[in-house]
Amino acid sequence: MASRTQIVCLHEGTRGGSVDPVFINCLIRSLNPPWIRPQGSNLVRLEACGNRNGVMAELPRHLRQCIQAGGNTTLMVWADLDDDITSGNELQRKFWEHANSAGITAEEFEQVVFAFAKDRIENWIEFLLHGATNESVEGPRVSNRDAAQAAKLLAKRCQQNAMHPQLPPSLEWSCRNWRKLAERMKNF
Numbered sequence: 001m002a003s004r005t006q007i008v009c010l011h012e013g014t015r016g017g018s019v020d021p022v023f024i025n026c027l028i029r030s031l032n033p034p035w036i037r038p039q040g041s042n043l044v045r046l047e048a049c050g051n052r053n054g055v056m057a058e059l060p061r062h063l064r065q066c067i068q069a070g071g072n073t074t075l076m077v078w079a080d081l082d083d084d085i086t087s088g089n090e091l092q093r094k095f096w097e098h099a100n101s102a103g104i105t106a107e108e109f110e111q112v113v114f115a116f117a118k119d120r121i122e123n124w125i126e127f128l129l130h131g132a133t134n135e136s137v138e139g140p141r142v143s144n145r146d147a148a149q150a151a152k153l154l155a156k157r158c159q160q161n162a163m164h165p166q167l168p169p170s171l172e173w174s175c176r177n178w179r180k181l182a183e184r185m186k187n188f
Contacts, residue, residue, distance in 0.1 A: 004008060005142055006036045008045045008062055010055045011078040019147035020121050024078055026148040030155030031178075035072070035185035052079045053138060059112070060102035062113040063119040074181060081118040081170055088116040088173040113181045118170035127168050128157075135168050 007028055010035030011020045036043060036124050047056040047062065055077060066073040077095065079081050085091045099109050117124055126132075128150035133139060142150075158175065167175065 002169050006043050006072055007033075007076060008024070008047065009078055010047050010049050010058050010062060011086075012051055012055060014050060015048045015049050018048070019080060019142055019144055021048065022144045023121055023125065023147040023151045024076075024153035027155055029159045030152050031158060033182070033185070034182035036180075047124055052082070055079050058071055058096045060104050062178045063099070063108060063112060064103060067111070075111065076113045076115060078115045078117075078121070080120050081116050083119075084094065088170060090117070091116050106163060113177050115177065116170055117174070118168070121147075123168065124171050127171065128153045131165055133168055135170060 009021075009024050009028075011024060012018070025044050025046060028037045038042050047058065049058045057157075058081075059075070059077060063075050077158070081088065081091055085094070095112075096106075096109055100106075118135040119138045122142055123133045124136050124139075125142050125147055126139045129142075129146060154162065154171075158178075166172075
């Protein structure tokens with residue numbers, strides 16, 4: 001791991017085959033977390049893990065690396081709430097069961113920041129660009145440019161504490177997790 005990397009993001013998809021890394025990278029850089037100084041090219045490291053099971057399998061190893069790197073390094077896990085999972089809490093429990101069986105403690109696991117989109121991150125992008133989405137159906141495919149634009153809109157919304165229109169449930173759940181990280185990092 002690069003010595004200046006501050007946020008490691010495990011996500012679904014393959015390198016170059018998904019808009020997820022574009023959205024994630026643009027969002028985090030646009031949020032410009034105040035606890036990360038100095039800013040640099042190693043601010044965010046994106047790790048494509050294939051599918052959700054791949055993300056789950058990689059969590060213990062990457063979490064150990066982040067803990068070893070120090071308190072300023074954060075692991076974020078980005079995954080999809082597919083038809084087999086109804087809520088972020090349910091999927092987080094599945095990640096916990098796997099991580100715990102790999103020797104991760106509850107205290108270590110609490111440090112992970114989860115972002116789970118229902119049905120795909122494209123649903124969030126659709127909402128951010130058009131003001132509405134139906135999370136019960138897979139969002140339409142989008143370009144990298146649309147993903148980046150939507151990420152900047154979300155960051156702006158976060159920075160302004162905008163409440164309307166109301167976020168889709170999975171996006172609201174994920175934003176709460178980011179806000180918990182921001183609160184935890186106030187003393188760094």
